[in-house]
Amino acid sequence: MTEIFGMPLVVVLGQLMLGLVNGAFYALLSLGLAVIFGLLGVVNFAHGAFYTLGAFAAILGFQWFGVSYWVSLWLVPLVVGALGIVVERVLLTRIKRLEPLYGLLLTFGLALAIVGLLQRVFGSSGFSYPVPEALQGAFNLGFMILPKYRAWVIVASIAVCFGTWLIIERTKLGATLRAATENAPLLQSFGVNVPLLVMLTYGAGVALAALAGVLAAPVIVVTPDMGVSLVTVVFAVVVIGGMGSILGSIVTGLVLGVIEGLTKVFYPEASNIVVFVIMALVLLFRPAGLFGREQT
Amino acid sequence: MTAPRMFYGGLLIAALAAPMVGIYPVFMMKVICFAMFACAFNLMLGYGGLLSFGHAAFFGAAAYVSGWLAAVHGLGTLYSLIAGTLVAVLLGVVFGLVAIRRHGIYFAMVTLALSQLVYFLCLEAPFTRGENGLQEIPRGALFGVIDLRSDVVLYYFVLACFIGVFLLIRRIVHSPFGQVLTAIRENESRAVSLGYDVARYKLLAFVLSAGLAGLAGSLKAVVLGFVTLADVAQGNSGEVILMTLLGGMGTFFGPVLGAVVVVTLQEYLSDIVGGWVTVIIGVVFVLCVLTFRKGIFGEIEALRRRL
Numbered sequence: 001m002t003e004i005f006g007m008p009l010v011v012v013l014g015q016l017m018l019g020l021v022n023g024a025f026y027a028l029l030s031l032g033l034a035v036i037f038g039l040l041g042v043v044n045f046a047h048g049a050f051y052t053l054g055a056f057a058a059i060l061g062f063q064w065f066g067v068s069y070w071v072s073l074w075l076v077p078l079v080v081g082a083l084g085i086v087v088e089r090v091l092l093t094r095i096k097r098l099e100p101l102y103g104l105l106l107t108f109g110l111a112l113a114i115v116g117l118l119q120r121v122f123g124s125s126g127f128s129y130p131v132p133e134a135l136q137g138a139f140n141l142g143f144m145i146l147p148k149y150r151a152w153v154i155v156a157s158i159a160v161c162f163g164t165w166l167i168i169e170r171t172k173l174g175a176t177l178r179a180a181t182e183n184a185p186l187l188q189s190f191g192v193n194v195p196l197l198v199m200l201t202y203g204a205g206v207a208l209a210a211l212a213g214v215l216a217a218p219v220i221v222v223t224p225d226m227g228v229s230l231v232t233v234v235f236a237v238v239v240i241g242g243m244g245s246i247l248g249s250i251v252t253g254l255v256l257g258v259i260e261g262l263t264k265v266f267y268p269e270a271s272n273i274v275v276f277v278i279m280a281l282v283l284l285f286r287p288a289g290l291f292g293r294e295q296t
Numbered sequence: 297m298t299a300p301r302m303f304y305g306g307l308l309i310a311a312l313a314a315p316m317v318g319i320y321p322v323f324m325m326k327v328i329c330f331a332m333f334a335c336a337f338n339l340m341l342g343y344g345g346l347l348s349f350g351h352a353a354f355f356g357a358a359a360y361v362s363g364w365l366a367a368v369h370g371l372g373t374l375y376s377l378i379a380g381t382l383v384a385v386l387l388g389v390v391f392g393l394v395a396i397r398r399h400g401i402y403f404a405m406v407t408l409a410l411s412q413l414v415y416f417l418c419l420e421a422p423f424t425r426g427e428n429g430l431q432e433i434p435r436g437a438l439f440g441v442i443d444l445r446s447d448v449v450l451y452y453f454v455l456a457c458f459i460g461v462f463l464l465i466r467r468i469v470h471s472p473f474g475q476v477l478t479a480i481r482e483n484e485s486r487a488v489s490l491g492y493d494v495a496r497y498k499l500l501a502f503v504l505s506a507g508l509a510g511l512a513g514s515l516k517a518v519v520l521g522f523v524t525l526a527d528v529a530q531g532n533s534g535e536v537i538l539m540t541l542l543g544g545m546g547t548f549f550g551p552v553l554g555a556v557v558v559v560t561l562q563e564y565l566s567d568i569v570g571g572w573v574t575v576i577i578g579v580v581f582v583l584c585v586l587t588f589r590k591g592i593f594g595e596i597e598a599l600r601r602r603l
Contacts, residue, residue, distance in 0.1 A: 043401050094586055100401045101347050102585050105541065108534060109581025116574025229412065232530065236409040239402060269420060276413035280394045283406060287397040 007265050013144040019261020021150050024157030027253030028212040029234045031161055032205035034249045038181040039201045042103030048227025049114040050206045053080050054213020055222045059127050069132035076214045077207035084206025088199050118224035126221035153215050161250045168246055236279040242292020311455055321447040325454045327559045329516040332458050334539040334551030335465055336508035342546035343469050344501040345481030347404045350411025351509050351536050356528025357414055358384040358510030360424050363433040363517035373436035373444060377514045384510020385503055392502035396495055411533060418528045429524035433517055454515055461508055466548060477501055541584050544591025553592050
């Protein structure tokens with residue numbers, strides 16, 4: 001059997017694949033964070049809570065109303081995104097003139113409330129979501145077994161990430177969005193409805209988090225606190241990549257997922273901390289992040 | 297006598313008399329430990345304008361180290377407390393050197409990520425006993441003669457430590473160092489242009505704050521006799537932020553008030569409302585940010601100034 005550094009190739013490739021799946025989630029979440037931060041100047045601490053809400057919404061929709069996975073895939077992001085819009089209208093819009101720290105604190109409180117509510121209603125035990133029929137089973141690639149669902153998660157997430165990137169970089173709407181990020185008052189004076197843009201951007205970022213939650217539901221144990229530690233990792237990803245670049249946050253997310261997966265093979269004790277160690281190293285040598293521009 | 301003097305004098309008498317009027321000393325000591333933690337945190341946020349989202353790392357790591365030294369190696373209480381504090385200082389240097397390279401919101405995210413690193417280390421290191429936590433930490437004796445096993449004696453020791461820390465923080469804030477720190481908070485570029493080595497001031501503030509948070513954590517380990525992962529977890533960092541925000545950041549006494557409110561809520565509210573405590577804390581957080589940013593003590597001071 002082929003080995004890499006004393007590890008069977010199959011094991012390495014298996015963890016590489018799991019790492020890519022995690023990396024896909026990191027990419028989806030950090031993409032949403034970056035877009036929201038760019039326009040609102042808010043670091044959305046509730047991002048992990050919206051991700052959790054996405055997974056719970058998929059499970060409840062399935063159990064209570066028999067909503068299929070394929071419907072959940074677009075319905076849940078819409079519903080949770082609408083909730084995000086309510087949050088923006090009711091809460092975030094009131095603090096937009098304050099220091100950015102307050103946005104972090106507000107969304108932190110919001111995350112506590114959402115997670116606490118889910119814990120109160122559903123308890124701390126885990127839920128599972130069945131893998132949709134069409135994606136059950138696995139591809140036998142000869143050198144490894146690739147479960148169809150995981151392959152789908154990787155492909156779908158990357159497609160959504162690059163779709164978002166295309167919208168932001170290559171369309172009129174994206175150009176408006178980038179203009180608002182650079183100078184919102186000026187754009188508003190040209191007659192663009194910036195508050196509407198802000199509202200929809202927050203909704204879209206939250207919808208991306210919810211989509212990640214739906215995609216994750218069949219491959220993880222769904223618990224109310226599943227987003228709590230994830231959001232910290234995603235923050236580290238964002239610090240490493242630098243929030244200035246959309247493409248940067250996608251690539252950083254995927255690469256860090258893979259690195260984490262490989263660490264699980266070669267030095268499992270460090271797999272939980274490797275992302276944070278990399279963050280510290282990047283900060284020491286490139287304080288602005290790998291793709292970021294230094295700004296004060 | 298001025299109003300603040302009367303206020304603090306009355307408070308001191310109340311604190312000294314508390315065990316005699318039947319207030320449960322262990323509860324009081326827990327409140328005092330968290331009040332010290334919040335005051336240490338406030339030194340950074342309120343006076344330095346630096347929001348750390350990872351202060352639980354200093355509190356928890358110091359608690360683990362001092363608890364482990366006392367429980368496993370039989371080190372005296374005083375030495376354990378000092379050792380715990382020193383560990384927090386060292387950790388503060390490491391955190392500080394990395395985190396002060398970024399500003400504002402990034403600073404918060406970096407400290408959060410670093411504290412998560414410490415959390416995982418505590419989860420996996422054998423000496424912390426993982427999920428079970430460190431238990432049966434002895435209270436020992438002070439200078440070999442004063443027996444701390446009595447709740448009341450320990451209470452006065454903890455109170456003395458707190459008063460010392462409180463006065464130290466006042467001294468720091470009113471010192472030239474503290475003035476420069478406030479200047480950096482108000483306008484960093486101007487402080488730089490005046491020739492201050494801003495990074496060094498920030499680092500020192502960070503290390504002082506981390507050390508005092510470590511002392512609070514070590515004391516908590518002695519008082520309650522156990523240390524768990526909750527002490528080093530993200531939730532604890534959030535709570536100390538809430539205490540400071542609720543009580544009034546940038547005021548001397550606000551964090552103490554915030555600690556009293558939050559710890560009391562957790563101790564007594566959980567009997568009444570059951571599992572809703574997290575939700576309530578989250579909502580209080582949101583309301584504080586939306587409507588009550590000066591905090592309880594900040595609002596009182598603003599009112600007093602207007603009269």
